[in-house]
Amino acid sequence: MSLWEYANPVKFMALSGRILPWAAWLSGICLVVGLIWGFFFTPDDFRQGSTVKIIYLHVPSALMAINIWMMMLVTSLVWIIRRHHVSALAAKAAAPIGVAMTLIALITGAIWGQPMWGTWWAWDPRLTSFLILFLFYLGYIALWAAIEDNDTAADLTSILCLVGSVFAVLSRYAVNFWNQGLHQGASLSLDKEKNVADVFYFPLLVCIAGFVLLFIALVLLRTRTEIRARRASALLARERMA
Template identity: 80%
Template sequence: MSLWEYANPRRFMALSGAVLPWVSVGAIAALVIGLGWGFFLTPDDFRQGSTVKIIYIHVPSAMVAINAWLMMLVTSLVWLIRRHHVSALAAKAAAPIGATMTLIALITGAIWGQPMWGTWWAWDPRLTSFLILFLFYLGYMALWAAIDNPDTAAELTSVLCIVGSVFAILSRYALVFWNQGLHQGASLSMDAEENVADVFYWPLLVSIAGFVGLFVMLVLIRTRTEVRSRRLKALLQRERMA
């Protein structure tokens, strides 16, 4: 039994249908526990006050935002190399989730930055690269939406995803360079991990699990929708030909 078995749409539908309820329950439970724990039960940070609570959404959403793109890259490669339709559809399904997570990370970052840095937005490399990641997601989704033929769309978006990944990494390093060139040593970016004590660590871990679970759940739901809509299109096509 190899992993590729699940690339068969029918097998994928059977497996994902069986797994989905468990994933959903687990994800929502972890999300509620993690965020509830973080919001109600954790103490304030002595420097950041209660804004430290934003970490429980900011960090997990940022992680999912990046890893969603990574997953799209992998599934795009799988589609181009091994021609599994489910793989291409999973990439399509993941894009809006990744975009939303990027947006959440940006918004919560801005809300946190306002009282902490005294500004909603700073052209810090970290912030800026997330903004660019958001633009990549938008372009990717727009290309999917624009092309009628689903196979052509799958291939072209895969090519874009791969090229885009290279440029995203390039932009990330360019931004680090650019920012240092502008204001030397002025480090606005507070590394989330460096000041996390145990009280904050565990709820954060649960929140991350919740966000990852949410991502998996939504990818499964959306991929199933895509598989069904592909089948629907094929059936309608056959009807018209008959």
């Protein structure tokens, strides 16, 4: 069995229909457990006080904002190289979820930054690259909407996705490239010494799992919607020609 079999819309619909309810339920469970655990049952941080509870929303959403763009990059490359329509539609389906995640990261970051840094916003490398990533998401959605021919839209948005990937990578590594700005280093690291304390780490992992599963459920649902919309417009076009 090859992964490319699922480029066939019929096979994709069958498989995604089976995975979708599981991903949806598991994401709901992880989000409820993780957020309740983090909000109600973790202590305040000795420096940041209760604002540390924002970590359970800010870190998973920021992580998803960057990785959703990376998923769009992979599916866009598959479209450019192999011309699989499901792949292009999956990238299109992921973009609005990316907008929501980037917006959550920006809003929670601003709300967290105000009491900690004394300002809602600073033109810090990570914050600025994240804002540009948000604008790329909006531009990507607008470009899909602006072009009538689906294949041309997929081609041009794929190129935009390649360009925007620079900012997705910058958003992730900006704090490492430039040793300046207000934003702290990564909260999660393979180096245990650099990680947040275990009492915050475990509920954070559950929340991250919830956000990842929510993305899987939503991107499957939205890709199925795009496939159905494409089929409906093809049938309508045939009806008009008959």
